[in-house]
Amino acid sequence: MDVHDYRAARHRRLVEIAIELGVPADGAAAVVDRVIEDQRRRIARSADPDEVVVPALREAVLGGRSRGPSLAVAALVAVVAAAFAVTVLAGPPDREEVEQTVATVPSLIGLTSTEAVSALGSAGIETRVDPVPQCDPAGQVLGSVPPSGDTVRPDEVVTVIATATPTWSCPADAAGRAQAWAFLRFLVSGSGRPRLAPEVRLYVDGQAAGTADGTQASTSPSWRRRVRDPVVAQAARPVSNDLGQPVVSITTGPPPPTTCGRPTPVPSDVIAAPTRVVLTADGSDDGEQGQECQLTLDLYEDADGAITVVSVTVPGGVGIGPPPWVLTRDDLDALDTADE
Incomplete structure (x- = not known):
């Protein structure tokens, strides 16, 4: 058949x-036109x-599409082969490079929510803050999800759980x-500004342990060995609870006569009721009356509301007392009495 006649007769239908x-x-x-x-x-x-042109037209239109996946597969195979060749020549990826893709959630105890978000951000971790109404100053970190010590991927978000102002009435111990929270931050992160007397008497495991400036x-030095180091070491311990850090409990009132089986100090020149801070972690086996021993801070204030005595009870402590070259205030009082 003549091509021109066929085009004239069938072009529209094609x-x-x-x-x-x-x-x-x-x-x-x-x-x-191209197919014809x-x-x-x-x-x-x-x-x-038509028996020639229609199949050719179908092939021209659909054939390229049907070949597309084959070309894509071929390209993918080529890429995989190239990657395999690079792996064989260069060796497996460095373990340090792999570990950089994950980050470890740091301990957040003793931080405010703002400080915690900053610390996590410095570690490359995205965060959100979940406020929990509680009768404590707003913004104190209670823990995180995932907890401290866990590793997170770059696409994970760590939820910082922090205190928030409640809608209900709280006891009259807000001050x-x-x-207490300010003192805890003072020890752990250095950001807290508690009211401290110029000279703070220290007790460790029930024994007088000198003074701190x-x-x-x-x-x-006057704070680190006796108070800060034991508290930080205890606060940074891995804890098997949902928050990943010790639970901070704060009470005000007369302390018990003994703490962790040791006599509770009764210092002079202080108000009768100290504020007690307990960091509840895993505990130890040397508790009393079936209670596990926890790190305990008793904060005694003077008449002006400044912390003048700090008593620290460390789980497993042995009453280390002051180093031999330290004269405590009680020692000086005893010397003055002897001179009289």
């Missing part, structure tokens, strides 16, 4: 077929050119609680 196959209407005629031109010799020899930071 364009419709091309559109039905998905060719845009404004480009269908060009596709048909490619098949002109077969059209001339065929008794029914003592604020002072209330005008200096907790990292100064």
Whole structure:
């Protein structure tokens, strides 16, 4: 059949077929013309050119699509092969590089929620803060989810659980609680600013342990060995609870006569009721009356509301007392009495 006669007779229908196959209407005629031109010799020899042109048109329109996945697979195989070759030549990825893709949640005890978000951000960890109404100063970190010590991927978000102002009435010990939290932050992060007397008497495991300079930071020698280091070591311990850190309990009132089986100090020149801070962790086996021994801080204030005595009871402590070169205030009082 003559190609020109076939084009004149079937061109319109072939364009419709091309559109039905998905060719845009404004480009269908060009596709048909190209197919007819490619098949002109077969059209001339065929008794029914549609048997030649229509399959060729389908192949021209759909054939490229059917070959596309094969080409994509071939490209993917090439990429995988290249990556395998690089791995064989360069060796497996460095373990340190793999570990950089995860981060460890740090201990957040003794921090405010703002400080915790900053600390986690410095470790490359995204955060959100979940406020929990509680009768404590707002913004004190209670823990995190996932807890400290856990590893998180870059796409994970750590929820910081922090105190928030409650809608109900709280006991009239707000000042003592604020002072206690500030002292805890003073020891752990250095950000707290509790009211401290110029000279703070220290007791460790029930024994007098010298004094600390209330005008200096907790990292100064007079604070570190006796108070800060034991508290920080206990606070940073892994804890098997949902928060991942010791639970902070604060009470105000007369202390019990003994703490962890040791006599509770009864210092002079202080108000009768100290504020007691207990960091409840895993505990030890040397408790009393079936209670596990926990790290305990008793904060005694003077008449001006400044902390003048700090008593620390450490789980497993042995009453280390002061070093031999330290003269405590009680020792000095005894010397003055002897001189009289």
